[in-house]
Amino acid sequence: MKKWIRFITFCLIALMLFEWLNLSTSNANQGWRDFYKLPHNNVDVVFMGNSHNFETFQPQVIDDLIPINSFVLGTSGENVVVSYYELQELLKYQKPKVVVLETFALDMSDLLVPELMYEYLDVSPLNINHISLWLNYFQPKEIFNLFPALRLRVDWNSPRKFFGQLSTVFREREARIDPKRGYIANTGVLLPEEYESALRQPMRESGYSLDNNEQYLNKFLELCLENNIQLILSVVPSINISGGQFEYYVPFDYAAYAQKNGLEVIQMDMTGFKTFDYSDPTHVNSIGSLQTSIQMAHSLAGRMSLEVDRSKQAYYESYNITDYEWEINGTKGSFTLIPAEKTAPLEYRFTLREMSTKEELSTSGWQRGNSYVFDFSNVKSEYIEVTIWNTDGDYKIILNFRFPSTNNSK
Amino acid sequence: MQLSTFLFLVFLTIVFLIQQVFPRKARWIWLLVASYLFCVYSDVKFAAVLAGVTLIAYLAGVLIANAKERKGKRVFLLLGMLIAVGTLFSFKYLNFSLNILEDALGILGIAKDYPANQWLLPLGLSFYTFQAISYLLDVYNGVIPPERNIGKFALYLAFFPKLISGPIERASHLLPQITTPNPFNYENFVAALLRIFWGFFKKLVIADRLAVLVGSVFNAPTDYFAPQSIMVVLAFSLQIYIDFSAYCDIAIGAASLLGIDLVENFNLPYLARSVTEFWRRWHISLSNWLRDYIFIPLNFATRRRKAKIWLAVNILIVFLISGIWHGANYTFIIWGLLHGFYQAVEAITQQWRTRLEKRYSIGYKGFLFGALQVVFTFSLVCLAWVFFRAENIHVASSLLKNIVTLRGSLHAIAWDFTQLGLTPADYWILAVALLIFGVFEISSRKGSLFIRSQKWVLPIRWSVYLLLIFAVILFGYFGAFKASDFIYAGF
Numbered sequence: 001m002k003k004w005i006r007f008i009t010f011c012l013i014a015l016m017l018f019e020w021l022n023l024s025t026s027n028a029n030q031g032w033r034d035f036y037k038l039p040h041n042n043v044d045v046v047f048m049g050n051s052h053n054f055e056t057f058q059p060q061v062i063d064d065l066i067p068i069n070s071f072v073l074g075t076s077g078e079n080v081v082v083s084y085y086e087l088q089e090l091l092k093y094q095k096p097k098v099v100v101l102e103t104f105a106l107d108m109s110d111l112l113v114p115e116l117m118y119e120y121l122d123v124s125p126l127n128i129n130h131i132s133l134w135l136n137y138f139q140p141k142e143i144f145n146l147f148p149a150l151r152l153r154v155d156w157n158s159p160r161k162f163f164g165q166l167s168t169v170f171r172e173r174e175a176r177i178d179p180k181r182g183y184i185a186n187t188g189v190l191l192p193e194e195y196e197s198a199l200r201q202p203m204r205e206s207g208y209s210l211d212n213n214e215q216y217l218n219k220f221l222e223l224c225l226e227n228n229i230q231l232i233l234s235v236v237p238s239i240n241i242s243g244g245q246f247e248y249y250v251p252f253d254y255a256a257y258a259q260k261n262g263l264e265v266i267q268m269d270m271t272g273f274k275t276f277d278y279s280d281p282t283h284v285n286s287i288g289s290l291q292t293s294i295q296m297a298h299s300l301a302g303r304m305s306l307e308v309d310r311s312k313q314a315y316y317e318s319y320n321i322t323d324y325e326w327e328i329n330g331t332k333g334s335f336t337l338i339p340a341e342k343t344a345p346l347e348y349r350f351t352l353r354e355m356s357t358k359e360e361l362s363t364s365g366w367q368r369g370n371s372y373v374f375d376f377s378n379v380k381s382e383y384i385e386v387t388i389w390n391t392d393g394d395y396k397i398i399l400n401f402r403f404p405s406t407n408n409s410k
Numbered sequence: 411m412q413l414s415t416f417l418f419l420v421f422l423t424i425v426f427l428i429q430q431v432f433p434r435k436a437r438w439i440w441l442l443v444a445s446y447l448f449c450v451y452s453d454v455k456f457a458a459v460l461a462g463v464t465l466i467a468y469l470a471g472v473l474i475a476n477a478k479e480r481k482g483k484r485v486f487l488l489l490g491m492l493i494a495v496g497t498l499f500s501f502k503y504l505n506f507s508l509n510i511l512e513d514a515l516g517i518l519g520i521a522k523d524y525p526a527n528q529w530l531l532p533l534g535l536s537f538y539t540f541q542a543i544s545y546l547l548d549v550y551n552g553v554i555p556p557e558r559n560i561g562k563f564a565l566y567l568a569f570f571p572k573l574i575s576g577p578i579e580r581a582s583h584l585l586p587q588i589t590t591p592n593p594f595n596y597e598n599f600v601a602a603l604l605r606i607f608w609g610f611f612k613k614l615v616i617a618d619r620l621a622v623l624v625g626s627v628f629n630a631p632t633d634y635f636a637p638q639s640i641m642v643v644l645a646f647s648l649q650i651y652i653d654f655s656a657y658c659d660i661a662i663g664a665a666s667l668l669g670i671d672l673v674e675n676f677n678l679p680y681l682a683r684s685v686t687e688f689w690r691r692w693h694i695s696l697s698n699w700l701r702d703y704i705f706i707p708l709n710f711a712t713r714r715r716k717a718k719i720w721l722a723v724n725i726l727i728v729f730l731i732s733g734i735w736h737g738a739n740y741t742f743i744i745w746g747l748l749h750g751f752y753q754a755v756e757a758i759t760q761q762w763r764t765r766l767e768k769r770y771s772i773g774y775k776g777f778l779f780g781a782l783q784v785v786f787t788f789s790l791v792c793l794a795w796v797f798f799r800a801e802n803i804h805v806a807s808s809l810l811k812n813i814v815t816l817r818g819s820l821h822a823i824a825w826d827f828t829q830l831g832l833t834p835a836d837y838w839i840l841a842v843a844l845l846i847f848g849v850f851e852i853s854s855r856k857g858s859l860f861i862r863s864q865k866w867v868l869p870i871r872w873s874v875y876l877l878l879i880f881a882v883i884l885f886g887y888f889g890a891f892k893a894s895d896f897i898y899a900g901f
Contacts, residue, residue, distance in 0.1 A: 003596050004596075006868075007600070010872060010875070013872075013876070014876060014879060017876065017880065018883070021880070021883065021884075140417055140451070141411075141415070141417055143416060143417055143420060144415070144416035144417065147416075149883055150416055150883065154884055155835075156833075156835035156836070156838075156839065156885075157833050157834065157835040159835075356833065
């Protein structure tokens with residue numbers, strides 16, 4: 001009997017430690033965590049979808065330009081099936097006037113759901129909604145995904161974040177809501193040759209069926225209509241979506257669907273977008289998302305009969321850049337960012353960092369100048385992080401520039 | 411279902427708990443159901459093949475025993491073996507044989523292209539086919555009576571912990587345990603759990619990391635240099651041992667939880683002083699099988715021929731079969747023949763070497779001489795491993811060329827091991843894990859650490875057990891419970 005008591009005690013200790021680890025490693029979307037802190041019935045517009053959504057729309061910017069409260073919800077690789085369950089969940093707490101669904105959630109086969117739904121399940125409470133999503137798409141071989149500690153790996157090359165999370169997980173959860181309200185900034189900058197290569201990728205469809213997507217989109221629309229919510233579809237900027245990059249990609253005919261169901265589609269105008277507005281062929285970075293958010297604010301203003309605050313718009317537009325330049329001479333480098341608006345009170349902080357550990361190797365500190373001269377040792381494993389700040393406000397943008405592939409100036 | 415997955419742990423837990431409901435002598439029924447569920451989970455067609463081989467072997471065994479004359483017994487034996495081997499051949503060797511035929515015809519100037527068979531290799535076919543053959547031979551030779559209960563016989567072949575990659579169990583060892591599993595014993599229960607987690611540690615923390623290193627060079631040997639190639643050959647020798655022994659730890663631990671003892675498959679093989687000794691320590695169940703069912707009969711058949719060359723020929727035949735059994739590729743044949751060659755030379759020169767050692771008082775029992783023998787044997791084994799791992803002869807020869815020509819050894823880039831797919835943190839984790847592994851292996855010489863550790867002071871043993879479990883969770887490679895396949899699962 002004693003042995004069994006010891007055995008059970010050991011198992012309980014192991015389970016408690018395991019749960020501690022689960023809480024520490026979970027990458028549950030901060031947007032969802034913050035969502036539950038919001039006062040009820042406080043949100044006017046919700047942006048939903050996968051990374052094409054939450055790495056593109058900035059509620060902080062949109063809400064500053066037009067008088068609304070918006071929020072971004074979504075998880076990585078989210079398919080419209082998960083969006084449907086998310087909508088059911090969010091309607092328990094909020095009654096938005098508008099839901100903007102980013103269409104890439106329709107372009108991925110629901111075969112992805114068994115692997116990717118756990119990022120949402122981590123954060124959603126254990127209720128009927130949660131269980132029915134899980135049971136609908138449960139696959140035995142994915143059962144380990146239920147536990148973040150088994151699903152996610154600690155980056156032992158820079159374990160500080162992990163140990164930080166271990167130590168803070170039991171502190172009282174902050175009541176403060178991150179001002180980004182669900183937006184996740186993508187700070188990478190696509191290199192010119194990557195941009196060219198992306199343009200040349202063939203458009204390849206995976207051939208999977210999208211029947212389930214359409215079924216769940218119908219249910220999504222029905223839920224919106226029942227709750228007097230206007231559903232708008234959005235198409236964010238991208239260079240090229242190829243089946244080679246996304247194994248489960250099947251383009252959904254959202255235009256036909258929108259026409260058939262009387263829905264509006266907000267197609268972002270990409271004409272002004274340059275290489276450096278993207279972090280990869282299908283995602284805009286923080287500069288690109290700023291431009292997209294300004295566009296979205298105008299689109300929503302038109303549909304909701306609101307006025308855009310022009311002075312705030314000018315503030316955000318001052319962050320636009322027209323180009324950037326590198327000069328490499330041996331182990332000495334210089335980086336220059338060329339702003340579109342030369343008279344704006346912009347300050348810059350340039351930091352040379354090591355790629356795998358993000359260790360700061362050198363920094364300029366805050367300065368007015370838009371150039372930085374530095375010593376470096378390895379073009380492949382270092383990069384320049386640039387933080388831009390218009391001192392008329394608090395908003396800051398971060399961009400990470402990798403060294404060019406040749407040693408010439410860009 | 412891979413053994414080193416969370417799903418397997420869940421499956422094993424459910425099987426264990428339900429098994430407790432059954433009386434001990436009826437537990438085989440539940441284990442049979444569980445084993446077929448395990449097989450069906452991979453593919454229902456695999457279960458059909460397993461059932462087919464089981465039925466044939468069962469009927470052949472009964473018919474052999476019932477036949478009154480030797481001739482009749484032999485007919486049923488040969489029929490049973492032919493069907494079992496034929497099944498294995500169809501799934502595993504047909505395409506390779508057709509390729510050989512195409513190559514041979516090509517040499518004769520005849521171009522021929524045979525369509526490839528698209529069948530997947532059924533789970534564990536190589537292993538349970540050998541089990542079926544050993545059973546039929548044992549029944550034929552009167553070593554054991556035939557198993558008349560088809561359910562128990564089916565479990566003998568299908569028992570899920572050993573289904574994928576062995577050990578290759580003898581009927582005389584496993585069937586009695588199926589009838590009467592071991593009674594529950596708390597110490598064994600804990601030892602079994604520890605052994606399973608130790609297997610997970612070896613597989614997920616060490617072997618899967620080494621796999622990245624090995625894969626980077628074996629996939630493109632001409633992109634690398636001598637020091638990197640040497641390191642990767644050493645890494646593979648560790649990877650295959652740790653990977654396969656990890657599988658065996660999980661299999662043996664799982665079986666032990668269910669009241670069944672499986673045979674050990676390894677005994678510190680890299681401490682062998684000769685290749686002959688290596689094969690007494692490596693994949694013991696296979697080498698015993700080859701010895702008992704091929705080598706001894708061959709020796710018996712050639713017993714009247716005194717020339718040592720016949721011993722060498724028999725050894726080469728055995729290891730040719732071993733190579734072919736491991737895989738349908740020229741590289742496995744070369745690997746097998748290399749080991750056969752090593753042992754043939756050892757066998758032929760045994761008396762001469764012993765005389766030499768005694769004559770010159772080389773101190774062959776001394777530590778230094780023993781160490782040299784171990785190193786030399788390890789080097790020979792590593793050389794053979796190059797062929798075992800290489801996808802084709804061209805890859806193997808490129809890698810060996812790198813080593814033999816000391817390619818690029820004078821250049822700094824040749825000593826850059828950071829380009830082999832592992833980060834600095836991975837190397838540190840590997841180093842510490844290998845140290846722990848080494849200490850464990852050495853300590854195990856005094857007896858099972860899984861049993862001995864239960865006598866340690868409580869805080870220490872609990873700390874060690876918790877560290878083991880959480881080392882797997884935190885340091886397991888490739889998302890921990892989404893592990894890469896065991897090397898021997900491909901056989």
